[in-house]
Amino acid sequence: MGREALCTARVGTETAEATALLESTTIVLRGELKRRWDIAALQNLRVAGEELLFDSADEAVALVLGEKEAAKWLKKLQTPPPTLAAKLGVSAENPALLIGPTVGPLDPALAEALAGGITTNVREARMLVAVLSNPSELPRMAEFHADMICKTVWVVHPKGPEASPSDAEVRVAMRGWGYVDNKTSAVSDRLTATRWVLTQPPARKRVRNR
Numbered sequence: 472m473g474r475e476a477l478c479t480a481r482v483g484t485e486t487a488e489a490t491a492l493l494e495s496t497t498i499v500l501r502g503e504l505k506r507r508w509d510i511a512a513l514q515n516l517r518v519a520g521e522e523l524l525f526d527s528a529d530e531a532v533a534l535v536l537g538e539k540e541a542a543k544w545l546k547k548l549q550t551p552p553p554t555l556a557a558k559l560g561v562s563a564e565n566p567a568l569l570i571g572p573t574v575g576p577l578d579p580a581l582a583e584a585l586a587g588g589i590t591t592n593v594r595e596a597r598m599l600v601a602v603l604s605n606p607s608e609l610p611r612m613a614e615f616h617a618d619m620i621c622k623t624v625w626v627v628h629p630k631g632p633e634a635s636p637s638d639a640e641v642r643v644a645m646r647g648w649g650y651v652d653n654k655t656s657a658v659s660d661r662l663t664a665t666r667w668v669l670t671q672p673p674a675r676k677r678v679r680n681r
Contacts, residue, residue: 555584568596
Protein backbone atom coordinates (compact mmCIF):
# COMPACT_ATOMS: atom_id res chain seq x y z
CA MET A 472 0.00 0.00 0.00
CA GLY A 473 3.00 2.21 0.62
CA ARG A 474 1.91 5.10 2.86
CA GLU A 475 4.08 6.69 5.54
CA ALA A 476 3.33 9.42 8.07
CA LEU A 477 4.90 11.14 11.07
CA CYS A 478 2.21 11.23 13.72
CA THR A 479 1.29 11.14 17.36
CA ALA A 480 0.44 7.56 18.29
CA ARG A 481 -1.56 6.39 21.28
CA VAL A 482 -1.25 2.70 22.02
CA GLY A 483 -3.03 1.61 25.16
CA THR A 484 -1.75 3.97 27.88
CA GLU A 485 1.36 5.04 25.92
CA THR A 486 1.63 8.16 23.77
CA ALA A 487 4.59 9.18 21.62
CA GLU A 488 5.64 10.67 18.30
CA ALA A 489 6.19 7.88 15.78
CA THR A 490 6.54 7.01 12.12
CA ALA A 491 3.58 4.98 10.90
CA LEU A 492 3.98 2.78 7.83
CA LEU A 493 1.06 1.25 5.94
CA GLU A 494 2.41 -1.87 4.23
CA SER A 495 0.64 -4.52 2.19
CA THR A 496 -0.31 -6.72 5.16
CA THR A 497 0.77 -4.76 8.23
CA ILE A 498 0.80 -1.39 9.96
CA VAL A 499 4.22 -0.66 11.48
CA LEU A 500 5.16 1.92 14.12
CA ARG A 501 8.76 3.07 14.40
CA GLY A 502 10.28 5.42 16.95
CA GLU A 503 9.70 5.50 20.70
CA LEU A 504 6.68 3.26 20.19
CA LYS A 505 7.43 0.14 18.20
CA ARG A 506 4.58 -2.06 17.05
CA ARG A 507 3.58 -4.26 14.11
CA TRP A 508 -0.08 -5.08 13.55
CA ASP A 509 -1.50 -7.59 11.09
CA ILE A 510 -4.12 -5.70 9.06
CA ALA A 511 -6.33 -8.79 8.85
CA ALA A 512 -6.57 -8.87 12.65
CA LEU A 513 -7.58 -5.22 13.20
CA GLN A 514 -10.97 -4.58 14.80
CA ASN A 515 -13.25 -1.55 15.07
CA LEU A 516 -11.38 0.21 12.29
CA ARG A 517 -12.68 3.77 11.93
CA VAL A 518 -11.84 7.48 11.66
CA ALA A 519 -12.77 10.13 14.22
CA GLY A 520 -11.73 13.64 13.25
CA GLU A 521 -7.98 13.54 12.60
CA GLU A 522 -7.47 10.09 14.10
CA LEU A 523 -7.36 6.62 12.62
CA LEU A 524 -8.65 4.29 15.32
CA PHE A 525 -8.57 0.52 15.71
CA ASP A 526 -8.23 -2.25 18.27
CA SER A 527 -5.66 -5.00 18.13
CA ALA A 528 -5.65 -7.79 20.71
CA ASP A 529 -6.01 -5.95 24.05
CA GLU A 530 -4.72 -2.58 22.81
CA ALA A 531 -6.71 0.44 21.62
CA VAL A 532 -4.76 2.40 19.02
CA ALA A 533 -5.10 5.96 17.72
CA LEU A 534 -2.90 7.45 15.01
CA VAL A 535 -3.25 11.22 14.63
CA LEU A 536 -2.76 11.45 10.87
CA GLY A 537 -4.86 14.46 10.02
CA GLU A 538 -8.41 14.33 8.68
CA LYS A 539 -7.55 13.81 4.98
CA GLU A 540 -4.72 11.36 5.56
CA ALA A 541 -6.72 9.32 8.07
CA ALA A 542 -9.51 8.97 5.50
CA LYS A 543 -7.00 7.79 2.87
CA TRP A 544 -5.56 5.19 5.25
CA LEU A 545 -9.04 3.96 6.15
CA LYS A 546 -10.00 3.57 2.49
CA LYS A 547 -6.87 1.58 1.72
CA LEU A 548 -7.30 -0.60 4.80
CA GLN A 549 -10.89 -1.40 3.84
CA THR A 550 -10.06 -2.19 0.20
CA PRO A 551 -9.29 -5.89 -0.32
CA PRO A 552 -5.81 -6.39 -1.81
CA PRO A 553 -5.70 -7.65 -5.40
CA THR A 554 -5.34 -11.38 -5.87
CA LEU A 555 -2.16 -12.84 -7.34
CA ALA A 556 -4.13 -13.72 -10.47
CA ALA A 557 -5.14 -10.07 -10.82
CA LYS A 558 -1.56 -8.90 -10.29
CA LEU A 559 -0.34 -11.26 -13.00
CA GLY A 560 -3.27 -10.43 -15.27
CA VAL A 561 -4.07 -14.09 -15.86
CA SER A 562 -7.65 -15.18 -16.56
CA ALA A 563 -9.72 -17.32 -18.91
CA GLU A 564 -9.97 -14.29 -21.21
CA ASN A 565 -6.25 -13.52 -20.87
CA PRO A 566 -4.62 -16.97 -20.70
CA ALA A 567 -0.97 -17.79 -20.08
CA LEU A 568 1.30 -20.51 -21.35
CA LEU A 569 3.11 -22.15 -18.43
CA ILE A 570 6.73 -23.29 -18.67
CA GLY A 571 8.27 -25.24 -15.77
CA PRO A 572 9.29 -25.83 -13.18
CA THR A 573 11.41 -28.82 -14.20
CA VAL A 574 12.14 -29.67 -10.56
CA GLY A 575 9.42 -30.08 -7.92
CA PRO A 576 5.70 -29.25 -7.96
CA LEU A 577 4.20 -25.87 -8.79
CA ASP A 578 4.02 -23.50 -5.83
CA PRO A 579 0.47 -23.72 -4.31
CA ALA A 580 -0.09 -19.94 -4.39
CA LEU A 581 0.94 -19.76 -8.03
CA ALA A 582 -1.11 -22.83 -8.93
CA GLU A 583 -4.21 -21.21 -7.41
CA ALA A 584 -3.56 -17.95 -9.28
CA LEU A 585 -3.18 -19.74 -12.62
CA ALA A 586 -6.15 -22.07 -12.19
CA GLY A 587 -8.56 -21.51 -15.07
CA GLY A 588 -6.16 -19.22 -16.91
CA ILE A 589 -3.72 -21.64 -18.57
CA THR A 590 -3.57 -22.61 -22.25
CA THR A 591 -1.34 -25.12 -24.02
CA ASN A 592 -1.68 -23.33 -27.37
CA VAL A 593 1.18 -20.91 -28.10
CA ARG A 594 -1.01 -18.87 -30.44
CA GLU A 595 -3.79 -18.41 -27.88
CA ALA A 596 -1.51 -17.34 -25.03
CA ARG A 597 -1.42 -13.67 -24.07
CA MET A 598 1.70 -14.14 -21.96
CA LEU A 599 4.22 -16.70 -20.82
CA VAL A 600 4.68 -17.66 -17.18
CA ALA A 601 8.11 -19.23 -16.76
CA VAL A 602 8.82 -20.84 -13.38
CA LEU A 603 12.56 -21.30 -12.98
CA SER A 604 14.18 -23.71 -10.55
CA ASN A 605 17.75 -23.31 -11.84
CA PRO A 606 19.70 -20.92 -14.14
CA SER A 607 19.91 -23.45 -16.98
CA GLU A 608 16.16 -23.04 -17.62
CA LEU A 609 16.52 -19.39 -18.69
CA PRO A 610 17.61 -20.10 -22.30
CA ARG A 611 14.75 -22.57 -22.77
CA MET A 612 12.27 -19.95 -21.60
CA ALA A 613 13.69 -17.28 -23.94
CA GLU A 614 13.67 -19.63 -26.96
CA PHE A 615 10.09 -20.67 -26.34
CA HIS A 616 8.92 -17.11 -25.83
CA ALA A 617 10.56 -15.89 -29.05
CA ASP A 618 8.05 -17.99 -31.01
CA MET A 619 4.98 -16.48 -29.35
CA ILE A 620 2.82 -13.72 -30.81
CA CYS A 621 2.65 -11.95 -27.45
CA LYS A 622 5.83 -10.43 -26.05
CA THR A 623 5.12 -10.49 -22.32
CA VAL A 624 6.64 -12.99 -19.92
CA TRP A 625 6.45 -13.37 -16.15
CA VAL A 626 9.64 -14.92 -14.81
CA VAL A 627 8.97 -16.61 -11.47
CA HIS A 628 12.03 -17.57 -9.46
CA PRO A 629 13.24 -17.97 -5.86
CA LYS A 630 14.05 -14.90 -3.81
CA GLY A 631 16.59 -14.26 -1.09
CA PRO A 632 20.39 -14.22 -0.86
CA GLU A 633 20.71 -17.95 -1.62
CA ALA A 634 18.23 -17.97 -4.53
CA SER A 635 19.11 -19.83 -7.71
CA PRO A 636 18.72 -18.39 -10.22
CA SER A 637 19.38 -15.13 -8.41
CA ASP A 638 17.65 -11.88 -9.26
CA ALA A 639 20.93 -10.64 -10.76
CA GLU A 640 21.27 -13.75 -12.98
CA VAL A 641 17.73 -13.31 -14.27
CA ARG A 642 18.22 -9.60 -14.90
CA VAL A 643 21.50 -9.99 -16.79
CA ALA A 644 20.14 -12.80 -18.97
CA MET A 645 16.82 -11.15 -19.75
CA ARG A 646 18.25 -7.75 -20.59
CA GLY A 647 20.90 -9.41 -22.73
CA TRP A 648 18.14 -11.05 -24.78
CA GLY A 649 16.34 -7.75 -25.37
CA TYR A 650 13.79 -7.80 -22.52
CA VAL A 651 12.80 -4.83 -20.34
CA ASP A 652 11.25 -5.34 -16.89
CA ASN A 653 8.31 -3.18 -15.84
CA LYS A 654 6.60 -4.82 -12.86
CA THR A 655 7.28 -7.13 -9.92
CA SER A 656 4.99 -9.10 -7.64
CA ALA A 657 5.51 -11.32 -4.63
CA VAL A 658 4.20 -14.83 -5.27
CA SER A 659 4.82 -16.44 -1.90
CA ASP A 660 7.33 -16.38 0.94
CA ARG A 661 9.70 -18.28 -1.36
CA LEU A 662 9.03 -16.92 -4.84
CA THR A 663 8.93 -13.58 -6.64
CA ALA A 664 7.74 -12.72 -10.16
CA THR A 665 9.01 -10.08 -12.59
CA ARG A 666 7.19 -9.05 -15.77
CA TRP A 667 9.40 -8.66 -18.83
CA VAL A 668 8.54 -7.33 -22.29
CA LEU A 669 10.49 -8.43 -25.36
CA THR A 670 11.56 -5.34 -27.29
CA GLN A 671 14.33 -6.84 -29.45
CA PRO A 672 13.43 -10.36 -30.63
CA PRO A 673 16.52 -12.60 -30.64
CA ALA A 674 17.50 -14.43 -33.82
CA ARG A 675 16.74 -17.98 -32.73
CA LYS A 676 15.24 -21.02 -34.33
CA ARG A 677 11.50 -20.76 -33.94
CA VAL A 678 9.71 -23.31 -31.80
CA ARG A 679 6.74 -25.03 -33.37
CA ASN A 680 3.32 -24.96 -31.73
CA ARG A 681 3.07 -27.76 -29.15
